[in-house]
Amino acid sequence: MSSVTATTPAPLEGRRALVTGGAGGIGAAVVEALAAQGAHVVVVDRDEDAAAKVAARVGGSAVGVDLTDPAAIDGLDLDVDILVNNAGVQHVAPVHELDPAKFQQVHDLMLRAPFLLARRALPGMYERGWGRLVHVSSVHGLRASAYKSAYVSAKHGLEGLSKVLAVEGAGKGVTSNTVCPGYVRTPLVEGQIADQARVHDLPEDRVVDEVLLARTPVKRLVEPEEVAGLVTWLCGPHAASVTGTSHVMDGGWTAT
Numbered sequence: 001m002s003s004v005t006a007t008t009p010a011p012l013e014g015r016r017a018l019v020t021g022g023a024g025g026i027g028a029a030v031v032e033a034l035a036a037q038g039a040h041v042v043v044v045d046r047d048e049d050a051a052a053k054v055a056a057r058v059g060g061s062a063v064g065v066d067l068t069d070p071a072a073i074d075g076l077d078l079d080v081d082i083l084v085n086n087a088g089v090q091h092v093a094p095v096h097e098l099d100p101a102k103f104q105q106v107h108d109l110m111l112r113a114p115f116l117l118a119r120r121a122l123p124g125m126y127e128r129g130w131g132r133l134v135h136v137s138s139v140h141g142l143r144a145s146a147y148k149s150a151y152v153s154a155k156h157g158l159e160g161l162s163k164v165l166a167v168e169g170a171g172k173g174v175t176s177n178t179v180c181p182g183y184v185r186t187p188l189v190e191g192q193i194a195d196q197a198r199v200h201d202l203p204e205d206r207v208v209d210e211v212l213l214a215r216t217p218v219k220r221l222v223e224p225e226e227v228a229g230l231v232t233w234l235c236g237p238h239a240a241s242v243t244g245t246s247h248v249m250d251g252g253w254t255a256t
Contacts, residue, residue, distance in 0.1 A: 010038025021087030025186030166244030218251030
């Protein structure tokens, strides 16, 4: 008598995902987590070589794109089942000193690009009756900090965009949610330390505890893999009723 061992397919087997800012930090962790669940992942990043290295690790593909350029977005293949809007940039400056061009650049990358990407991805998702939009927002999509007007306003806008996408996609099998981490151990956060030291007139070795984590009960940075785990959970088939929500991962910041 022979026995046959049944294997359960991976939850995202056969799904195609696109992750922006996927060459490092949170994005790279999301790429690896989605691939581990069976998805084919397209890694989109301005640094094409770094994106290709991440894609090679998971058997995915890579595209080098400047997401502040609408024409470049038009050239992307957005026939995907999962879209993770993760690409971001930070700039620290008081409002009265902030260059309007820098303010616009932050919004182009972190708000206009997610809109344009979703706009292109939605028709295919609607046709298939299945889709997952996950936007890596921030605790700054829910709270404000001084000197971050461009970032905070872009993330607040992303929160609103996600809710509209959730309402419009509700009857078509498409969900839209945000993940709102606090400070994550990434090059983006590490790059802020010198800027924060300057504007707060503090030594760099005091910035993490006295500025970044000043309002956070859990006194450590969030790890990229933690964020990736939550993003991947929202992409699963079990999350079909989870839409229009903001999932906070901030060490208790917003609880205080």
